[in-house]
């Protein structure tokens with residue numbers, strides 16, 4: 001038995017990186033943006049999304065560098 005309509009998966013906001021649940025009754029959140037960022041003007045949100053993507057990339061690079069540093073001692 002699958003109840004697909006009521007499945008709530010944790011989502012990550014594209015703009016601020018916050019983890020949120022979607023869909024939530026009474027919440028304005030969309031598939032890609034949390035409640036807080038839904039109200040942000042489009043242009044500003046695009047800038048936030050770019051920065052958020054960049055931060056994610058940098059975080060991944062740090063992880064790789066850390067792994068390398070650990071491996072080589």
Ligand SMILES: [Zn+2]
Nearest residue numbers: 013016034037
């Ligand atoms: Zn957000």
